[in-house]
Amino acid sequence: MxxxxxxxxxxxxxxxxxxxxxxxxxxxxVRSFADANGDGIGDLAGVRERLPYLRDLGVDALWFSPWYxxxxxxxxxxxSDYRSIDxxxxxxxxxxxxxxxxxxxGIRTIVDIVPNHVSDQHPWFEAALAAxxxxxxxxxxxxxxxxxxxxxxxPNGWQSIFGGSAWTRANGDGEWYLHLFAxxxxxxxxxxxxxxxxxxxxxxxxxxxxAAGVRIDSAALLVKDPxxxxxxxxxxxxxxPFTDRDDLHEIYRRWRAIADSYDEPRVLVxxxxxxxxxxxxxxLRPDELHTAFNFDFLGxxxxxxxxxxxxxxxxxxxxxxxxxxxxxxSNHDVTRPVTRYGRADSSxxxxxxxxxxxxxxxxxxxxxxxxxxxAMALPGSMYVYQGEELGLPEVxxxxxxxxxxxxxxxxxxxxxxRDGCRIPIPWSGDHPPYGFSADGARTWLDQPDGWAALTVxxxxxxxxxxxxxxxxxxxxxxxxPWGGGAFRWIPSGDEVLAFAxxxxxxxxxxxxxxxxxxxxxxxxxxxxxDLEGGAVSQDTTVWLLNPLGxxxxxx
Ligand code: TEU
Ligand code: CA
Numbered sequence: 099m100x101x102x103x104x105x106x107x108x109x110x111x112x113x114x115x116x117x118x119x120x121x122x123x124x125x126x127x128v129r130s131f132a133d134a135n136g137d138g139i140g141d142l143a144g145v146r147e148r149l150p151y152l153r154d155l156g157v158d159a160l161w162f163s164p165w166y167x168x169x170x171x172x173x174x175x176x177x178s179d180y181r182s183i184d185x186x187x188x189x190x191x192x193x194x195x196x197x198x199x200x201x202x203x204g205i206r207t208i209v210d211i212v213p214n215h216v217s218d219q220h221p222w223f224e225a226a227l228a229a230x231x232x233x234x235x236x237x238x239x240x241x242x243x244x245x246x247x248x249x250x251x252x253p254n255g256w257q258s259i260f261g262g263s264a265w266t267r268a269n270g271d272g273e274w275y276l277h278l279f280a281x282x283x284x285x286x287x288x289x290x291x292x293x294x295x296x297x298x299x300x301x302x303x304x305x306x307x308x309a310a311g312v313r314i315d316s317a318a319l320l321v322k323d324p325x326x327x328x329x330x331x332x333x334x335x336x337x338x339p340f341t342d343r344d345d346l347h348e349i350y351r352r353w354r355a356i357a358d359s360y361d362e363p364r365v366l367v368x369x370x371x372x373x374x375x376x377x378x379x380x381x382l383r384p385d386e387l388h389t390a391f392n393f394d395f396l397g398x399x400x401x402x403x404x405x406x407x408x409x410x411x412x413x414x415x416x417x418x419x420x421x422x423x424x425x426x427x428s429n430h431d432v433t434r435p436v437t438r439y440g441r442a443d444s445s446x447x448x449x450x451x452x453x454x455x456x457x458x459x460x461x462x463x464x465x466x467x468x469x470x471x472x473a474m475a476l477p478g479s480m481y482v483y484q485g486e487e488l489g490l491p492e493v494x495x496x497x498x499x500x501x502x503x504x505x506x507x508x509x510x511x512x513x514x515x516r517d518g519c520r521i522p523i524p525w526s527g528d529h530p531p532y533g534f535s536a537d538g539a540r541t542w543l544d545q546p547d548g549w550a551a552l553t554v555x556x557x558x559x560x561x562x563x564x565x566x567x568x569x570x571x572x573x574x575x576x577x578x579p580w581g582g583g584a585f586r587w588i589p590s591g592d593e594v595l596a597f598a599x600x601x602x603x604x605x606x607x608x609x610x611x612x613x614x615x616x617x618x619x620x621x622x623x624x625x626x627x628d629l630e631g632g633a634v635s636q637d638t639t640v641w642l643l644n645p646l647g648x649x650x651x652x653x
Contacts, residue, residue: 118311118365118388118479119422121158122572123208125483127430128165128187129173129542130522136536140522142188146196148525149203151554155487156572159206161313161367163430165193169219171282172504173430173520175315176217180300197308206310208367213297213349214316215283223284231273238293239284240276240322241268254326256340261508278319278340280504288320288349301356301364311357311365317381317390318370321345335377342377350386367391367424375415382421389424389479396426399445400465400637402593402609409476409595413585416478423478427469428486434519437492439465448505453494453514463489464637467567467626468607471639472595474575475605477585482568485523488552489564492518493543500544521545526555570624579603579623579643604642608634620645 132144142165152160164174167184174184183193197207216223222238229235231243242253242265249272252265258278265274266281276285286293301312323339330337336344350366357364368390372378375394381387398408412423427435432446440462441455466489473480496517501507506515522541525533528550531541550556557565583600590596593610608614613633616622622629623641634640 115363117158117206118367120477120578121206121479122156122474122575123159123161123367123479123481124152124155124157125161125163125429125481127163127484127520130520130534131484132523132525133531133535133539133541136539137186138531138535138539138541139186140534141186142183142192142196146192146199149196149200149205152200152205153203155569156576157205157482159208159310160200161208161481162210164210164212164315169217169282170502171217171280173502175212176215176219176280176283177212178217178219178221180211181303194307201308207308208311208313208365209304209309210315211297211300211304211312212315213286213288214319215277215279215285218282218284226275226284227268231271236273238287238290240287240326241273242276242326244272244274255328256326258508260504261510261513276322278316280508282504285322286320288322288345289324294349294352298352298356301353305357305360305364309364310362311367311388313367313369314387315369317350317368317387318342318346318372320349335374342372342374347380347383347386350381354385354387365389375411379415379419379421382416382419384420387421389422391426391429391481392424393426395473396428396432397446399443400439400469400609401444402595402607404445405472405607405609406587406595413477423476424481425473425476425478426481427466427473428483428519429481430483430520431516432519434490434492435466435469435486436462436489437494438462439469448513451513459491461637462491463564464627467564468637468639470564470568471571471624471626471641472605472607474571475580475597475599475603475639475641477599480575483519485519485521487565487568488524488554488557490521490524490549490552493521493546494518495546496543502543517543524549524553526553567624567626574624574641579641598646601646602644604645605639606634606642606645607639608636611636616640616642617645 129140131140132148133140134143164177165183165187166177167179167182168174168176183190200207225235226239243249245251245253252263253274256264258264260279264276264278267274277283278285318341321343327339329339353366357366366387368381368387370378370381370390371393381390392412395408398404416423437457438444438446440457440459501517503515503517505513521543522534522545527533530545531539532549532553535541557563580599580603585597585599588596588598594614595607598604613630613635615633621643623643625640627638
C-alpha cells in the first residue's frame with residue numbers, strides 16, 4: 099500500500115498528508131448513485147463498478163452519506179449500528195474492498211459520522227425505553243418528565259429542525275425524550291462519558307478500515323444546556339441552549355488527537371451551519387477540525403456583490419486559524435443549483451424553500467456552470483454532490499405518496515423537503531431507470547421522463563455538457579495553473595468578479611448583462627460559456643493565463 103500511495107500522490111509526504119487542503123471531494127448518496135442488483139436502490143457494488151467514472155471525473159476523495167444499518171426514517175441519518183453496512187447497500191467486507199479499490203485509483207474515502215442522535219431502533223435507545231426513569235440507560239439520552247399538572251406537555255418549548263416539538267412522550271411511564279430532528283432520532287446526552295467513549299471507538303473502527311476521514315453530521319448541535327433553558331431571541335455567542343456551545347470543542351480536540359495518531363493522519367470535516375464567522379472558525383483551530391462546510395457560499399445568491407462578500411468573509415474567517423476554506427454549491431439537503439440559480443431569489447435557505455417557485459432552468463444552468471468554475475478556482479477544497487456534475491435540476495413534481503423526507507412529512511407538506519435533489523443518477527439510455535438499475539426496475543424515487551440528455555453517456559459525448567465542463571475544469575484545477583500564488587481581487591466593475599492567484603492566473607466572472615472585453619494578450623484556459631467576439635457575456639466565468647503580463651508588473 100505504501101508504494102502505491104507514493105506513486106498515486108507524486109508529492110512529498112508532508113504535502114500528501116495535507117491533501118485535504120485543496121482536495122475535490124465528491125459526495126456519494128449511495129441509495130441514488132448506482133444499483134447493481136436491480137432492486138431499485140443504489141448499493142456499494144454499484145459504486146465499485148463506477149469507480150473509473152469518479153477517477154476520470156478527477157476527484158480526490160469520496161464522502162459517503164451514511165451507509166450503516168438504518169430504519170431509514172431520515173434516509174440513513176438514523177443509525178442503528180455504527181459498525182456495519184445496511185443490507186440494502188451491501189456488507190462490511192464490500193465497504194472495505196471499496197475503500198481499498200478507490201485508494202488504488204488515488205481516491206480517498208470519507209465516512210459520515212452522526213454523533214448528535216441515533217436511531218430509535220439503536221440498542222441503546224431500545225434499552226432506554228425498556229429501563230426505568232433515572233436509570234443509566236436513560237442517562238445516555240435526554241429523558242425528562244413533561245410539564246403541566248399531569249406532565250402531558252413537553253418539558254420545554256424547543257422545536258425540532260424538522261418541525262413540531264423537539265420532544266416525544268415515551269410509552270408507558272410518561273417521560274419525554276429529546277429529538278432535534280425526527281422522533282426516530284433521539285438525541286444523545288454528551289455529558290455522559292460512555293457517549294464519548296463509544297464515538298471515539300467508532301472513529302477508530304472506520305479509520306482502522308482505511309477511511310481517510312469523517313464528515314461530522316450536525317457538528318454544532320451535540321452539546322445541550324443541561325438546564326434546558328428556552329431559546330432566547332438574541333442569545334450571545336455560546337449561549338444558545340443547543341447550538342454552538344463552548345463544551346463542544348473539547349469533544350473535537352479528543353477526536354483530533356485520535357485522527358493525528360495514524361501514520362497518515364485522518365481528517366475531520368464538520369457540518370457546521372453557523373452565521374457567525376468567528377464562532378465558525380473556532381472549530382477549525384489547529385487542534386480541532388480540519389475543515390467545515392462553507393454554507394454561506396452555498397446559500398449565497400448569484401449576485402456579484404453578495405458573492406464577493408461571501409468569498410471575502412470565508413477567506414478572512416479561515417486565515418487566522420490557518421484552515422482552508424471549502425467551496426460547496428450543493429449537497430443532499432438543498433435545492434439543486436441549476437434550479438436555485440434559475441429563480442429570481444437565487445439564495446438558499448430552508449425557511450424560504452417553497453414548491454412552485456417560477457424557474458428559468460436555462461438561465462440556472464448557465465449560472466451553475468459559471469459558479470462551478472468560480473468554485474474550482476478559489477483557494478481551498480471543493481465539494482461536488484453527485485449529479486451536480488451532470489447539471490441535474492431539482493425534481494419538484496414528486497407525487498405525495500412517493501415522498502420520503504421527514505422534512506416534508508413533518509411540515510405538513512409546507513416544506514417541499516429534500517427528495518427532489520436525491521433522485522437516482524441517470525447513467526445511460528433514454529428512459530427511466532436510465533442505466534441506474536436493470537431495465538424495467540422501479541427506482542426508490544422515480545426519475546423524470548426527459549432526462550435522456552442528462553445521462554452520463556449522453557453528456558460524455560457532448561463537449562458542451564455540464565459533465566464535460568466539470569471534467570475539463572477539474573483536470574485543469576489539478577494542474578494548479580495558479581502555482582502557489584496568493585489570492586487577490588483585481589479591480590473590476592460592480593457586475594464583475596475578478597481575482598488573481600499569483601501573477602499568471604486570473605478568474606473572471608461576469609454577472610452583468612453587458613459583455614465585458616478581456617485584457618489583450620490573455621490566454622483563455624477555460625470558459626463556462628462561449629465568448630462573444632472575444633467578450634465575456636452574462637453569467638460566464640473564464641480562467642485566464644498571463645492576463646497581467648502586459649502591465650508594469652512585468653516578469
Ligand atoms: O443536516 C443537519 C441539519 O439539517 C441542520 O444542521 C440544519 O440544517 C440546520 O440547523 C438548519 O438551521 C444533517 C444531514 O445533512 C441531514 O441530511 C440530516 O437530516 C440531519 O443532519 C439529521 O441527521
Ligand atoms: Ca440495489
